[in-house]
Amino acid sequence: MMLGNEQQHLAPIPSYEEATSDYGGADEEGGERLNLLNRSGTSQSSSSAPPTRRDGYRPPYVESVRSSSDSSFLSAFNSPRSSAESLQREMVQMEVMEGEIEEQRRRGSGGLRAFSKRFSSSLSAISLPRNPFRGLRCRMPNVPPVPCLSNMNSAALVPVYRLIAVVVALIVVYVLLATDVLSFRSVGQEYLGPFDPESVRSYAEHGIDKDRIKHWLEYISSFDHMAGTEGDFVLAKYIQGQLSSFGQKTERMQYDVYLNYPTPGGRRVWMDEPKWEAQLEEPVLKESPHDKRPSENTLVFHGHSKKGNVKGPVIYANYGSREDFQKLKAQGIEVNGAIALIRNGGRNSDLGIKIKAAEEEGVVGVLAFSDPKTEGWDWPDSAVMRGSVSLTSLLPGDVLSPGWPSLPGASDRLSHHNNKALVNIPSLPLSYKDTRPLLQAIKGKGKKVDDDWVGGVPHVDEYWTGAVGSSPVVNLQNENYENYRQPVWNVLGEIQGTDRLEEKIVIGNHRDAWCFGASDPNSGTAIMLEVARVLGKMMEFGWKPLRTIVFANWDAKEYNLIGSTEFVEEAGPGVKDNVIAYINLDAAVTGTQFTAAGSPSMQYVVKKVLGRVSDPLTHKLYNDTWNSEDMPGLGAGGDYTAFQHYAGISSVDLSFSGKGYPAHSCFDNFAWTKDIGDPGFIYHETLGKIVILLLLELSDHAIIPLDMMAYWHAINKHWKELQSWVKQKVDASAGQGAKLNLDPLKNAVNTALGHIMKFTQMNEGWMGQDVDGLYVELDDWAVSQRRSRSIRMGNFDKHLLDVTKGGGVPGRLWFKHMIMAPQADNAHEVEYFPGVRAAVNQGHWDVAQSEVDKVADLIKRASRKLLDEVSDSSPT
Template sequence: MDSKATYEHLPIPTYEEATSSRPASSQSRLGPEEISDDAERQGLLSSSAGNYRPPTVESARPSLDSVDGIEQDGEIDMRREMEQMDIEDPLSDTSSNRSLLRYRLSKSFSNFTNSFSSLSIPSFRDYLSYVKWPRINYEQLDANRVVILGRLFGVFLIMGVLYVLIASDVLSFGRNRMGMGQMYDPESIRIFVQNHMNDHDHMRKYLEHITDFPHVAGTEGNYVLGEWVAELFKAGELEDVQMDRYDVYLNYPRKDGRRVAIIEPENLKWEAQIEEDQEQDLVFHGHSKSGDVTGPLIYANYGSRDDFKRLENEGVSIKDAIVLVRYYGTQGDRALKVKAAELAGAAGCIIYSDPAQDGFVQGPTFPNGRFMPADAVQRGAVSLMSRVVGDVLTPGWASTPDNKQHLKPEESPGLNKIPSIPISWNDAEHLLEALQGHGKQFGDDWVGVPEVQYWTGNGTSPKVNLKNIQDEEVKQPIYNVLGKLTGWEEPEKKIIVGNHRDAWCTGAADPGSGTAVMLEIIRVFGELRRLGWRPLRTIEFASWDGEEYNLIGSTEHVENREAALRESGVAYINVDVAVTGTDFYASASPLYEHPLMHAMNRVSDPSTGKSIRELWDEQGRGIENLGAGSDFVAFQDIVGTSSIDMAFKGGKFPYHSCYDNFEWMSKFGDPDWSYHKAMGEIWALLILELADKPLLPFQITSYAKSISSYIDDLDAYAKVSADNKSLDLNGLRTATDILTQESQRFHNFDQTWRDFVFGSGGFESGNMGTARIEHNNRLTQFETDLLDLREDGGLVNRTQFKHVIFAPQVWSGYDDATFPGVRDAIDAGDWDGAQAQVEMIAGIIKAAAEKLNG
């Protein structure tokens, strides 16, 4: 845009208006902390007068209104289903009808009644036959009085038995009410969830609405989409639904503020199109540097440090050049491509999508195939996520609206110092052609499309002008949408479930597929909630904003609740891009091995009919290590909340372009929505594993085994870089051996608890309940104990990252890395520092192990 447009307020309906067609019992009112009144809306996207207002989204209003249509359909279908299921219970000894659904699920006091049914209590008449009673002339008594006296005696007898059981602690009616039995049969809950997942094609309907219009972070489109999501949270019976605001640093492109052009020599003058043929949202890099620079064009392959080193060794100067690099390859993080170019002396950086990685070389392109068309552009942020995560101006503290502490953009270690811009293959091919005959031609690893010549360029290359003039807002509002189902046994313990909402365009796969699946899980859980079900532990759902700009929404949420999450966070379950293919992948803390395998074993692969677990075993696949790049980072690396990230993946897709749309998903991503359903089942079952099992299924023995393999990998990494140096890892191995022993002792309790409960007919004593909760607390505290919480603790120069085993390396970006502090020191040639890191980590692992049983 050329100028700052005045924000035009949409006549967003009140919640009562939006839900007027629903029964009053299903409506919930906005709380005092929620964004609801007109006065708040008038300032929802600007923090002060004169601030930048992103463009309005004219199709946003219909999208918000559409919640009514979806919810009405769902409730009509639900009522119809309940009427169909409201048949006579074949196991009932009466003629009254009872809902079959409630018969299957309603297990209130089931353990209590089942256990008492196994007791053999003599009848009243049997007692009369054994007891020598005084002779009474019964003919003088009214027959009714005899019946009354007999019944009173029976009541007193049963009360006496109950007193003995309670006094002996066989039954406990305190806070830990396992003796009362779970409210519902867990297996019936799981069956219900799987049978009802996407049973009325809700996921497709959700995704259609999500992709109606672009919703970049901080724009009106994403705010209105957030309100729509909040309405569905409420419709799903979530409690305390709110839109949580943070004011953060964001940039937006100006329509005439971007340019890539050859300006010399005269006969080669040319200007790039920049925009896609299907323009829905402007092309730019999030958190890019504003600037207008000119220099000779140099092609630098993938833009890795090794690539720039090779150019230097071959005599190709990067000084003040405009560097052209391609996505993917040996440097997968686009931000680190720009940083490497900056450090090499470049004036600017252009990143393009080469068909060898994600275009016609791979296969047919959209709309005829799944791959990136030649005019498509991969947007994305170029903030340095491996150095600063979240709002780049508030590293380590939350960007709440009342926060006054901000860095200046030029002070932030999370921002690059040279401008950058993404372009399409159509534009990049013209630049490569202009380089022919300049510089050198390298081998196959520098070549993309076989028919095109890839020259490096040099000082005689055509001169290119790169312009990136943009609007920059230091305090632009973003909104996380939050809602929860409060647990009935341990409400303070949280299973946090998240997916981000913002996208670079309409975002069908990224992140719309994940949002659609999460909304369906909430709908199904809402049906259970209406039947009276609650989990043991609280489940909190989150629709994050600002993920595409450096994971802002989730990170600010974590930084605003650090102490509470370290105390109460049990698990974080993340799905970003839910479905782009048929192969299931998961990256996670090793604690997830057991619960994930259990969930995968219950879900069938739509293509083969085999369980997802069977396919994993056949393909030799396993849980991968956590890297960076999605909303689990702050949970795992800052507060030590054990995290997992899941997806069904396929080949490349039109990532971060406007061709990642509903049509692409319907034709190539998941045409019959079967893998969305499978993801919903795995995701929901994993939530139930962690939120609704009395004994948490995490296994520290799996963690100890994984750490041993991480040490072997670190040893190999050190030997490659050794150069007559060595690293003593014996202390780390000793600490891991201690963890192995202590974890085995720790998990002996699992069998002890099961033996007790099964041996007592399903009852749990008060003392055993207390021991179980203490066991669970130590289990969830283990990952938090792996944080470096010393004063000024955390990774060197990156103290946001506190986890000593998981965090991104300085130059790894999205890639997974273990013991990042040690690896960073090795990369820097600081072997003393690396050894000090080893000893520090060994001490933290040993201390965490000793806390398990102490």
């Protein structure tokens, strides 16, 4: 199959006013409103006029309300089996499910040729072809009078008509078989539907269109859309309409969560001596490309920041890490009662942890600025990096409902006061233009800093720490509006797979942005829409994947990964039982360097896909240039967090990155992407190809291509690193009862190797394939065994969860995965064997030993269940 020269027809982009003109309407864009998640009761509304974007970022006055109990999406995540552990027995005993076979042959037009078709279906989707004359009410043809039949009545001619109909039907069937329109040779094969696998991949890869990606990104980034605001609501409707237009069943899901917004004029930073006040807000860059008026910037603030008015002497604390504060203390620099001035980024880029560290040292407020030396590119002097100061490494999601969903009207909510997931001192972000007077004001005060503390702010020739007794006093005012039940909206679309017993694949990225969000996150949104469009075009030809594909557009990620976390918490065990893999996009294209991070099981399939895609400039295949042997794991920097670390779903995060981009500022707009970030949108197109091919590999193979040996190699590597790290900790604590026996973990890793090798080297008849890669064993046992093998591999990550009562990483029980978790002091980075490390860091050696024993049992159990899915279903 080849892609023809399909005429490009891009719908005109609406203006912001046009997009919001049906603001209070009930219909979805691009398709019929399905009410798939219609919450009991009436929609909430207000008679007041819609708020403007400048008016405190209040929510839309019409909200989408739905019932989780009636949700077709959530009910679809309910397991069709009694439990994952009993699946093998059910598959062995199940009857062949009757499905429906459709033969659709289309003539090519406009140079676009249809797929090369092959009638192929899994055994669970087989049925006899429908009677083509069923339901037709036809008049019998007029038969000329025949002399010998002239005395016969019409009833006597019925057998003759029947005989003629049978002969005609036989002729039709013969023609269909002879022309290979119908071919039952590939029933139960790797790909479903009447399509050749290679033709499907080729069409999908070549169907990705960079001009369409550019088209979507231009609109999505043409106005601001912070979580819960009217711009966010407009885009939720827009994306839902687009997914509907691609043939997907869609739904918009609402959660009511704790968010804060800046109040106009409520934030100030100033000094009385010398007289100075920060500008704070970013300049409006230029007119909106579609509204022909000045574009509106969002106000500058930190999400989930503590409101209040504080003042104190300014102290420069480098990146604001715990190590930096310890260095200040060692130099005799007091910080209690001070305002800390810190740089964004560094080895620890977790802003919430930095502010928590300052709080623990007695700092009363924090000012965080973007240093051009750290950012790695020509960062504008007036750009401001907004961000969340939530403690994501402790608890993602809505901080008022830890571990359960924040459904509309729910009463089980915690208080935000003294909430362990929130910081307790105010903070604000600054541009380095606003930071310059502060750094100049403390010159010669305190201690002159070492070279590694020197930043790159122009016209600051020396960097000093400042001192409590001599630094100028800075006033920090941070007034913001807090909404404890702010509506936010996830948008989901679904391509139904042909096998209802197969588990699902989810691809997602978030929609909300701190301002226009061209790179972060909507380069990912635009790519996801293009992937959905191409798959929708394939569906028009009759193609469907084996496994259901769910497209998810999350909300409120920027605050604390809220949308994806609330969804996973609401779906509960249904997600664990029914999702086999998750693909994440976010700031998808900010450079030219391909990056991937995820579960080790995803390593092979990513590498395989990269063998088809080459760099658009160097023309080298990515599987030759990407270091797949060292694919990093996942912290908590994206919407994969709830899937990987809470539900144990094998996940991967994909992007093209570079030295830097105007992250979380209003400079991250369409103009930056078009002129600097990705001129020509060639890397957007390239990532689109990678994503759609990866989706096909995961959704359309009878045996999902996860790699258990790669997982073992990762565990073995990180266990050895843990061994060296523990030895250092024990040596440093000599004489204090430090002792830890790691032999159980060593034995578990060795035992797992034997199980995984046996599983990987298995070669049975139901695994046999022909030269085209299609499976030759087609009976119900073979189909069930292939399905079972996929589910066993998909369950490997899930078996590494500690789901016992009170289980999880010590001190951070929301995180259930015991091999991989975000670092406790940096949500953006990963650490391995987090339970053991947490206990050792706290000096709790008895707890550390229990954690070693627990994770050893989980490793042995996970590897054993690759071979025996139905035995010993209880945790050991």
